[in-house]
Amino acid sequence: MAVKKIETWLTDMDGVLVHENTALPGAAEFIDTLKRNNRQYLVLTNNPIYTPRDLSARLGRSGIDVPEDRIWTSALATADFVSRTMPRGSAYVIGEAGLTTALHEAGFILSDIKPDYVILGETRTYSFESITTAIRLILGGARFICTNPDATGPSENGVLPAAGAVAALVTKATNREPYFVGKPNPIMFRTALNRVGGHSETTAMIGDRMDTDVVAGVEAGLNTFLVLTGITTRSEVETFPYRPDQVVNSIQDLIDIAESGVVEF
Structure with missing residues (x-):
């Protein structure tokens, strides 16, 4: 197995951090872990309806503290x-x-x-x-x-x-x-990385959709994690010609990696 450093995190919002207005298991703890360890991160969403301030308030109401400057929308x-x-x-x-x-x-x-x-x-x-x-x-x-x-x-x-x-x-x-412009266009990821000064080799993308989050992460050269709390099911993963680096049940399973800053693939 190879060991890789993960210094920057990009994560989808709906299906990863929240479902409707309810926080998903481990979401608040994951974000708090990134902050405590000074990890760079952005929450990415294809939803263009709301401003980052609106989305920050929405996450806050569900118990997840994400400042508006950490939200990147389509x-x-x-x-x-x-x-x-x-x-x-x-x-x-x-x-x-x-x-x-x-x-x-x-x-x-x-x-x-x-x-x-x-x-x-x-x-x-x-x-x-x-x-x-x-x-x-x-x-x-x-x-x-x-x-x-x-x-x-x-x-x-x-x-x-x-x-x-x-x-x-x-x-x-x-x-x-x-x-x-939005996912799965890799430009969404490149502009996000530019915003936080991240590098593809040490950046991870967390998503719940193979056809937007994972494929864009793969094409942008990122480490990819698929969570099963949103759209894509485990059985559907096998139908795609590309793969995430890891499939996990929820973002809660990634807290230890966020803490240590390393992952084994």
């Missing part, structure tokens, strides 16, 4: 990406405060008049009018960006259509594929 990654590609550009946006705030802070102008981009995020109030406007602007030459490819998202009453599903509708109408 909205922040999208704002970072477009502002680097086209500084002080303009965008027509379908989304909530998490996305619009990130774009404003990145120096973008939000406009429906010849925007450089159409940026599709998530909202619980998708409207026919806004989707029609997006389609017309893309056909008129606007570049098509989507925060994340997730087709569905969770709710207390069952699944909801998410950004990926609406993006498919827009693609069907325009024949234009969006550029997805």
Whole structure:
């Protein structure tokens, strides 16, 4: 067995730290262990609806203390990406405060008049009018960006259509594929690592989905852990052509590794 140092941790939120608004076993203790040992870490989420402040408060209500500067969303990654590609550009946006705030802070102008981009995020109030406007602007030459490819998202009453599903509708109408910034795009991980000064060789990714968290971690060269408290089941792991480095029952099983800073693969 090889022994590796783990100095930086990236972890998904839903299905790893919390389920809805309830902390999962070991989540609070894991974060406290990282803090106590001065480990660098970020909580990553494809959910672009909320600001880091909102998400920090949500985690806090479940008993998990994560400061807002330790949260990296697909909205922040999208704002970072477009502002680097086209500084002080303009965008027509379908989304909530998490996305619009990130774009404003990145120096973008939000406009429906010849925007450089159409940026599709998530909202619980998708409207026919806004989707029609997006389609017309893309056909008129606007570049098509989507925060994340997730087709569905969770709710207390069952699944909801998410950004990926609406993006498919827009693609069907325009024949234009969006550029997805969130997981599994490795750019989400690279920007996160840049934010905390981490290196891929000594960074671990914890996720509950093989098709977003684990594949992105593998492609970014990270050490990967799959927890079984979310979407992917143990039997489903075998159906994928790639593998996590370890499959564990929950984040509670990783507390000792967070404490020691080393893992055997």
